[in-house]
Amino acid sequence: MMTIKDVEVKKALNAWKPDAMLTNLSIAYYEEPQFAARRLFPICPVTLPAGKFYIFRKGDLARDNMRKKPPYGTVAPAVFGLDTQSYTCEIYQEKIGMDRLIALPYERASAFDMKRARTKTLTEQIALHQEIEFAEKFFKAGVWNNEWQGAASTNKANKKFAKFSGANDPAEIMDYLSMEIRRNGRRRPNKLALGTETYAALRSNAAIKERIKYTGTNSAPAVVNEQCLAAIFGVDSVVVLDSTVNRAGVGAADQMEFVCDPKGALLLYTPEAAAVDTPSAGYMFTYQISGNDYIAVEEFEGEPGSYTTFLSGLIAYDMRITSQDLAVYLTDCV
Template sequence: MNPRSTTAGLQAQIAKGWRPNNYLTNMSMAYFANPGDFVAPCIFPICPVELSSSYYYKFDKADLARDNVRRKPAYGKVAPAIFGQTDDTYKCEVDQVIVGIDQISTLNYQRSRAPGVADPRRAKVRFATEQMLLHQDIIFARNFFHAGVWGQEWSGVAATPSGSQFLKFSDANFDPVHFFDERIRDIKQSGRRTPNRLALGYDAYLGLKEHPDILERIKYTGTTANPAKVTPAVLAQLFGVEQVKVLESTYNAAGLGQGEDMQFICDTKGALLCYATPSPAIDEPSAGYIFTWDMLGNGAHVAFDQFDGEKGTHTEFVEGLMSTDMRKTADDLAMYFKDCV
């Protein structure tokens, strides 16, 4: 018999501070997402605003791009050039999530010396934080990443493309580098900026990653120790953009009480090529903006608070608040591709 399992052995362990039925404090099965999977802040710039809703200027592209310089007549002057402007609006709504903490059951964790992953407060603060990130990606997908949003839209087909169609990324006859070179040229011509970001749905990324033309272009770039492989950074170099972002965030599409229905948030077969300024600017266009309002006046568009519940309930709550408006601001600086695979 194991001496540690005898009465005397158990008493000796208890005397040394052993506690039965303790939870592990160095691991848990918490399905929090990889923070790098979330996409919303990676594509379009965040623009903090002082008012929850207001206006912003839009200068007329046709006037800016037109040659308004004329030969000066003798003893006279040319007519003033037209420099038109309009305005558009944004409106930041406030979204909220609240999660409760039972103060009585929390005592078990405190008294069992179970810090870290087992700490209910820490876990629920992280839960509220991830809820904010998840919600932002869902708004991003709804406002930017699906068919019918952008004026310039292309469709993948299985054969004989025409007009605004292309062979699917998964077709060996598709020429990805030439195709994106042409689309970058189109946006440069119509929008006066060279696209710098390409967002890929997960299956669209896999289609490009496994495409024989791309594999052929990189096959001599590896070594035995580090074989060549297609990554978002490699695709960015091949297509001539600053960033290729794979849209990997997932969510449970089922309601409370239903069986889970795990899905990717963004259309896995879609892609978005666009120009976005790195930061808000008064003299620079951007295909989209994420307007954010500090609804509590503390400079943060995502804010958290903790407060006690009603007396007698022995509860406290963690609150997350967010106020944003993700808005398409320049339709000619983006192009959406649907049914890529």
């Protein structure tokens, strides 16, 4: 056991290292608030875990049904068809334990609040799970009917576009695709989601930089960022999908990857909030499992004598494509 004299000797030699935790620093690789699922697709709260919703047929709504009234008679009723689509909110759970005996010395030293740290971890785990499902449901090849592939040059008949990393103007294909979505879906796309490599290629694209080269000043130089690209492509917002995930199992070497395809892009229309008679490329249906919220975090005690507390996180939702006409997915952008 180290005595006071031993400590004084080590202090004189600058070799004493107190075994105490810092109160103003800890290191945890929490994700920055860049999860995209909740920013791109509106949340539609539902009171039942499963159900159906109506879809008015676009063709009937877009058809001119007005007819000249015949004398002494009336016109035939217009036909407006209805289809239905279903949703099923699955419930997901994660549980995190806290050993109160292990946490006690750290809390007494005000090193950190384990409960607060575990709650933050649980909240981020919920968001990460949603982000992974977003990538599976919305941001990959094969899920959207309207899909284009990057190539050496543009060939609209074969749904090929010139890769953004080449000598081309990406605004041309974006304008064309926006007009196609407006023509087929009756809404102009308002959001653009970009994989990390796609975003980097657009930032370096010569045609994009040419468009802004005279817009900067010495104090505010022109840069290609999300706001700049949104203005060039005519959308309200550009979202870069740069959240990461460890694909390795417990105990294996970390395998860090981007959650969403880094070479992909998704041009789409979604409203800011769910509303009746409002079309959207997709919705996130959320089942209210705790009051008015679809996320529930609960604290409960472990087995008697274990001095353990658990945090349980529940979430109930279903991500659904609700209109294939309101989005186009681009693969191999780089």
